[in-house]
């Protein structure tokens with residue numbers, strides 16, 4: 711079967727330039743303990759045209775406390791990679807270690823527990839349940855792990871306070887603004903106390919001012935809760951605020967810095 715890489719279908723020309731050689735040289739890796747290790751990762755799909763290889767022998771590390779941006783053209787495989795990091799998808803080959811847990815070795819039940827305890831997810835679209843209140847939405851991951859409704863709602867209230875939405879706790883999620891909904895989804899992602907925040911274009915559906923507000927909040931929560939965060943974004947201004955930017959392109963990862971105008 712022929713091996714093909716996905717054709718990027720984003721806007722022509724990349725706003726990012728390579729850092730020196732573009733390779734992930736050791737000097738780029740921060741001197742903090744590694745929390746996420748990606749080793750020789752491969753993901754492929756069988757399609758009518760042959761085998762679609764999104765990435766192959768992909769290796770990189772994320773240090774504890776890093777706020778890492780992943781950029782790349784549409785179709786490069788960023789969401790797929792994020793799903794693999796969060797044990798929502800499995801690679802075709804290679805390994806991901808998160809907090810020394812080898813994800814490939816987890817049973818379905820262990821993977822579910824890993825997703826509930828170790829990782830918080832935020833998506834471009836908030837996926838809140840519109841008929842439920844903000845507090846009930848935030849409480850869901852705690853209810854899923856068997857906490858009582860009273861305890862879960864109490865903690866949800868504390869988290870809504872963290873995202874400055876205490877006064878919206880009893881509002882239906884469907885009645886909140888886009889920015890408020892994304893703040894609720896951040897509270898839902900973090901209510902279980904994960905070490906890692908994975909966010910896939912968390913501001914992609916917001917206007918630029920609201921995107922800035924939500925990113926400010928991500929930055930503040932990242933710092934105050936000692937998170938390790940991986941943010942997929944197309945927004946160069948926001949990527950520039952991260953501690954490191956990796957670009958996924960044609961199946962390989964390289965470190966880049968934003969081109970300043």
Ligand SMILES: Nc1ncnc2c1ncn2[C@@H]1O[C@H](COP(=O)(O)OP(=O)(O)OP(=O)(O)O)[C@@H](O)[C@H]1O
Nearest residue numbers: 716755757762764783784785786787788789790791
């Ligand atoms: N189940 C699947 N079977 C075949 N191809 C798939 C499957 N899932 C994803 N793909 C393909 O893999 C490629 C990468 O998809 P992915 O969603 O990871 O890209 P992305 O970098 O997140 O893009 P975007 O920036 O548009 O969100 C796409 O070309 C997509 O069509």
Ligand SMILES: [Mg+2]
Nearest residue numbers: 788789790910
């Ligand atoms: Mg995507």
